[in-house]
Amino acid sequence: MNFTSDKEELLNAVQVVQRAVSLKNPLPILSGIKFEAEEGNVVISATDLELGISYSFPAEVIEQGKAVLPAKVITELVRRFPDVTIFFKSDPLNGSVTVKYGQSEANINGYPVEEFPELPLPVGDTKFSIPGEILKEVISQVIFATARDENRPLYTGVLFEISNGEVNIVATDTHRLAWRKILLDNIGELNINLIIPGKTLNELIKVAGLSDQPLEITVAENQVIFKTENVYLVSRLIGGNFPNYRQVIPNDYVTRTRLKARDLAEASERAALLAREGAPVIKINIGDNILVVSVNTEAGRVREEISVFQEGEDLRFAFNARYLSDALKAIGTEEVILEFTGPLSPVIIKPVGEMEYLSLLLPVRLREES
């Protein structure tokens, strides 16, 4: 392997793939980044066996070849390179790579190339594409509702339910649920349910330059592959049957309010400061076009008033303040609608506008009446 590149290309590349480097795995090879010099470009890859990322960038390749270098060393070194042309040359006998920059050089000992696990190829007929910016928006609207608890793997994923030309995207940790529907004109007869790990989607939206390109998605057995011009991301799928989300979404309401998302999110966060630690429960009262957020604990009291447009009965509820503010911030529109069916039924939070999106949040049952 023998190629030259510039610092910015290299830095961008290692920053993208290092998201898949395994920091905890006992296999040393997984703490490496693989370099492959091909005709006119270099592909670098990392994987923790659950998630794999490749990134290709144009380079002047003098000799094709491969090497695997320790991710920590090469990433930190690239970050600290001066802004000059960088020369890479591997020694196929011992797997080491010599890197020249200006008057200086480093020789980094590598790992055996043949031990690095191959990322699977995008084979299979189950293919469709989605504009990067749409996928980014959709993920940011549902990801907050996934569970963090790895003991319930199903809830750490996001459901992509594809059928009849539409995609329903759903996440839930059983306390809250977020749902978005989009229409795609290229999914034809496709009829498939994918549960993609939240971690994969989190990394996917962070990958630089993703939003201005269409993403090609290929589904293989137990795996899903996302592909753009430069990025190739492969992830395991989560097995199992996602719960029937349709049956938990109420069809009716007794009270409906319209308000500014930011007003309620900020009031909830302030009120949470005086709530009990752990589960910051706040109370919400709606009446006479005023929504009141309140908390009353041994630390003190908060009472915030927000003007709303109210339809229907007066109501009182209690919520986890963090969950409420997560949901309000995820929507992305200035105004939102809250629909309530009863004190123990979930509240529905919707954007004002045409977007097919909602999240729902279970209230907290209050022990004492106050």
Add this chain to the structure above:
Amino acid sequence: MNFTSDKEELLNAVQVVQRAVSLKNPLPILSGIKFEAEEGNVVISATDLELGISYSFPAEVIEQGKAVLPAKVITELVRRFPDVTIFFKSDPLNGSVTVKYGQSEANINGYPVEEFPELPLPVGDTKFSIPGEILKEVISQVIFATARDENRPLYTGVLFEISNGEVNIVATDTHRLAWRKILLDNIGELNINLIIPGKTLNELIKVAGLSDQPLEITVAENQVIFKTENVYLVSRLIGGNFPNYRQVIPNDYVTRTRLKARDLAEASERAALLAREGAPVIKINIGDNILVVSVNTEAGRVREEISVFQEGEDLRFAFNARYLSDALKAIGTEEVILEFTGPLSPVIIKPVGEMEYLSLLLPVRLREES
């Protein structure tokens, strides 16, 4: 206590004093911030008994009085206030404070005001002043050489040796030493040695708005007080005799080189990536107006060449790369001079120019020759 203020004043004030809030002390009162409304201004204070900070800001005071509020709650609440006028009113019966902002209000339970330790007044004749920007520069040039290890308290402090109209400022952790001398025209006959905790100085340089005001310094028994128009910072002094720093500074050299501080700092940091973890030892060879930084470990090798102006013998040395780059970054001038007396004697690092500053760094003894 009854006053009104705006969010920005309050936010600035709590951010300054919260540096002195005790997070670990078992006395709950030390986790509080004291508010004192006086005629035309409000003073807020925090202390962990080693360091105390007060900040005063103009406010419309309707009724004078005091209250102590939990620092965490009030700091986070102020950070999240909308940008409106904020009304504070205390209830002297129970020590709680009602805060009104827009249509909303919080009532925060406080601590007993009488339990809050008084910060000492700036009494005593030992007084002088120093321009804020000079003190900031001086601290940033020596603070890196203080020890972190609380078991050697003397070395966690910075010596201010004041006599004959000059101030020598010195820090050392016994592996390295930094010295700066400044002249002050207002210290007259003053003859005193102060050892000020590094933590105090670190907080001092972070206090907003410090650099554009002169700092008035008062020395009381075991304590030092720094005062500007708004800020009042009191700290314990460290007892003991600071080592005689003059005798460890070599007067002569066999080799002297001039180079760009940044070139050597960056080369050291890159080389350290391939050094052994823990104590990242790098080698330096000087000859023919070239300084070579090198490392050779099981992880690989680095060799960097830097053009220098060399006077005197060729030399080879080994250093802790982190210590070397700390010293080079602290100087603050583009070009520096390195003076070497021998392979086991400290190197001296000086700025090019008139500034009376130097730091010295002990080399590492190399076990094997290579």
